[in-house]
Amino acid sequence: MLVRTFGSAITGIDAITITVEVSLGKGVNFFMVGLPDSAVKESHHRIHAAITSNDYHYPGKRIVINMAPADIRKEGSAYDLTIATGILAAADQINSDQIDKYLIMGELSLDGNVNPIKGALPIAISARENGFKGFVLPQENAKEAAIVDNIDVIGVTHIKEVVDFFNEDLIIEPTKLDTRADFFSNLNEYEFDFAEVKGQENIKRALEIAAAGGHNAILIGPPGSGKTMLAKRMPSILPPLSLHEALETTKIHSVAGKLDRNSGLVTVRPFRSPHHTISDAGLVGGGTFPQPGEITLAQNGVLFLDELPEFKRTVLEVMRQPMEDRIVTISRARVSVEYPANFMLIAAMNPCPCGYYNHPEQECVCGPVHVQKYLNKISGPLLDRIDIHVEVVPVPIRELSKRTDSEKSNKIRERVIKARIIQEQRFKEHPKVHCNALINSKLIHQYCNLDEAGQELLKNAIEKLNLSARAYDRILKVSRTIADLDESENIQNDHLAEAIHYRSLDRENWGN
Ligand SMILES: Nc1ncnc2c1ncn2[C@@H]1O[C@H](COP(=O)(O)OP(=O)(O)OP(=O)(O)O)[C@@H](O)[C@H]1O
Ligand SMILES: [Mg+2]
Numbered sequence: 001m002l003v004r005t006f007g008s009a010i011t012g013i014d015a016i017t018i019t020v021e022v023s024l025g026k027g028v029n030f031f032m033v034g035l036p037d038s039a040v041k042e043s044h045h046r047i048h049a050a051i052t053s054n055d056y057h058y059p060g061k062r063i064v065i066n067m068a069p070a071d072i073r074k075e076g077s078a079y080d081l082t083i084a085t086g087i088l089a090a091a092d093q094i095n096s097d098q099i100d101k102y103l104i105m106g107e108l109s110l111d112g113n114v115n116p117i118k119g120a121l122p123i124a125i126s127a128r129e130n131g132f133k134g135f136v137l138p139q140e141n142a143k144e145a146a147i148v149d150n151i152d153v154i155g156v157t158h159i160k161e162v163v164d165f166f167n168e169d170l171i172i173e174p175t176k177l178d179t180r181a182d183f184f185s186n187l188n189e190y191e192f193d194f195a196e197v198k199g200q201e202n203i204k205r206a207l208e209i210a211a212a213g214g215h216n217a218i219l220i221g222p223p224g225s226g227k228t229m230l231a232k233r234m235p236s237i238l239p240p241l242s243l244h245e246a247l248e249t250t251k252i253h254s255v256a257g258k259l260d261r262n263s264g265l266v267t268v269r270p271f272r273s274p275h276h277t278i279s280d281a282g283l284v285g286g287g288t289f290p291q292p293g294e295i296t297l298a299q300n301g302v303l304f305l306d307e308l309p310e311f312k313r314t315v316l317e318v319m320r321q322p323m324e325d326r327i328v329t330i331s332r333a334r335v336s337v338e339y340p341a342n343f344m345l346i347a348a349m350n351p352c353p354c355g356y357y358n359h360p361e362q363e364c365v366c367g368p369v370h371v372q373k374y375l376n377k378i379s380g381p382l383l384d385r386i387d388i389h390v391e392v393v394p395v396p397i398r399e400l401s402k403r404t405d406s407e408k409s410n411k412i413r414e415r416v417i418k419a420r421i422i423q424e425q426r427f428k429e430h431p432k433v434h435c436n437a438l439i440n441s442k443l444i445h446q447y448c449n450l451d452e453a454g455q456e457l458l459k460n461a462i463e464k465l466n467l468s469a470r471a472y473d474r475i476l477k478v479s480r481t482i483a484d485l486d487e488s489e490n491i492q493n494d495h496l497a498e499a500i501h502y503r504s505l506d507r508e509n510w511g512n
C-alpha cells in the first residue's frame with residue numbers, strides 16, 4: 001500500500017512542500033530515498049520507538065520512504081511526524097482519508113511526545129498558498145502558525161493525538177489568533193524608554209537624528225557612560241513596524257527558531273547585540289544547513305555592535321556587502337539562499353584601550369599612538385557607512401541620583417515619524433530610497449544644496465577640524481535630516497553646524 005503525507009522544507013525564509021511517500025512491501029528492511037540527511041535517517045529510530053512504545057504496531061515489512069522533490073535538502077528532525085503518520089496510515093492504523101489534506105510536521109521523542117520545529121510561520125504561509133486544509137504541528141509552534149488565517153492550525157503534544165485526530169476519535173479545535181487586533185494593540189509597546197536615561201540630552205538628540213534619517217551611528221565613550229543603555233532604546237524611537245515588516249520579522253525569527261513560544265506576531269523592532277567573539281557565519285548567516293545570522297535577525301530593527309574594535313576585522317569585512325545590498329547571499333555547493341539584511345547599525349566603543357581618553361575626570365594612560373592604533377582597528381569602509389559619531393560623556397553620579405523628568409520615547413518617535421514622512425514624499429520617485437541615509441552622491445547633489453554661506457562654513461570646518469574627505473557627503477546627508485526634523489525646506493547654517501559636530505572619528509588629530 002502506498003500512502004502520501006506532506007511536510008515542508010525551508011529555503012531562505014520561505015517554505016516549499018515536501019511529499020513523503022510510504023510504501024510497504026515484502027521483506028523487513030527500511031529504506032529512505034530522496035536525499036535525506038543523516039538527521040532524517042536517525043529519525044527512523046525515533047519513529048520506531050515512538051510507535052512501539054505507544055502500543056501501535058510497527059509493520060514488520062519492507063518500508064520504503066521516498067521524499068520528493070529529491071533535489072531539495074531536507075534537514076533536521078521535523079519530518080518525524082510526517083513519516084510516522086505515513087507509516088501508521090500505510091499499516092492501516094490511521095484512517096488515510098484526510099491525511100493528504102494536511103501538512104504534518106514535528107519532531108518525535110522516543111515516548112511519542114511531539115517537540116517544536118523551526119519555521120512554522122513560513123510553512124503555514126506556504127501550506128495556505130498550496131491549498132492545504134490544515135497544518136498539524138507541535139503545540140508549542142501553534143501560535144506562530146496561527147498568524148496565518150484560513151488554515152486550520154492543529155497543535156498537538158503527542159503522537160496519540162495525531163492518530164486519534166485522523167481517526168476522528170478526538171476533536172482538536174484549531175488555534176486561532178486575531179493577528180490584526182494583536183498587532184494594532186501592541187504597536188506602541190516597547191521594553192525600554194529613553195525617559196529612563198538621565199541627562200545625556202545631546203546624545204538623545206543625535207540618536208533622534210539617526211532614527212529620523214535611518215543613519216547608522218557610533219557611540220564613543222568610557223565604560224559605564226551609558227552607551228549600551230542608550231542603544232537598547234533605539235527601537236522605541238524608530239517608527240512602529242508596518243504589518244508587512246512585522247510579518248517579515250516574525251518569519252525570520254520563526255526560521256531561526258528564536259520566537260517566543262507564547263506570542264504570535266513580533267510587533268517590536270528587533271534589537272540584536274552579538275558578542276564581539278561572534279564568527280563570520282554567526283554574524284552574516286551560513287553553516288552547512290544555512291541559517292540566518294545576526295544581521296538578518298536584526299532585519300527591520302537595530303544591530304548593536306558593542307566594543308566595535310574588538311570584533312575580528314574579517315567579521316566586519318563580511319558585513320560590508322550586505323550593508324550595501326541590504327541582502328545577504330549564502331552560497332553552498334548545491335544551494336544558494338538569500339536572507340534580507342535591512343537593519344540600522346549602532347556601534348559602541350571606548351575611545352582608547354584604557355577607556356578614559358577625553359574623560360572629564362579621569363586620566364587616559366594610553367598615549368597618542370595607542371589611541372590611534374585602537375581606532376585604526378575599525379576598517380575604513382565600515383566607518384564609511386556610519387554617518388553619525390557621538391562622544392558620550394558620563395553623567396556624574398550625583399546627577400544620576402536626582403529625580404529629573406526626561407522626555408518619553410513616544411514623544412521623540414512622533415518627531416521621527418514626521419521627518420520620515422517628509423523623506424518618503426521627497427524620494428517617492430526612487431523606490432529603493434526611503435530615507436536620507438540611503439541617498440547616493442547624485443541624489444545628495446539634488447537634495448542637499450547649500451547656499452554660499454553654507455558652502456563656506458562647511459569648507460572652513462573641514463579645514464579647521466582636519467576632516468577627511470569621506471566626511472563631506474555624510475555631513476550633507478545628516479544636515480538634510482536635521483533640516484527635515486526642523487521641517488525646513490532648505491539646509492540652514494545651524495543644521496549644517498550641528499551635522500559637522502557628528503564626525504568625531506574623522507578628525508585626523510583624534511588621539512593627539
Ligand atoms: N544617563 C544615565 N541615566 C541613568 N542611568 C545611567 C546613565 N548612565 C549610566 N547609567 C547606569 O550605568 C549603567 C552602565 O551603563 P552602560 O552599561 O550603558 O554603560 P556603557 O557605556 O555601555 O559601559 P561599557 O563600556 O562598560 O559597556 C547603566 O546600566 C545604568 O544603570
Ligand atoms: Mg556597554
Ligand SMILES: [Zn+2]
Pocket residue numbers: 352353354355356357364365366367
Ligand atoms: Zn586611554
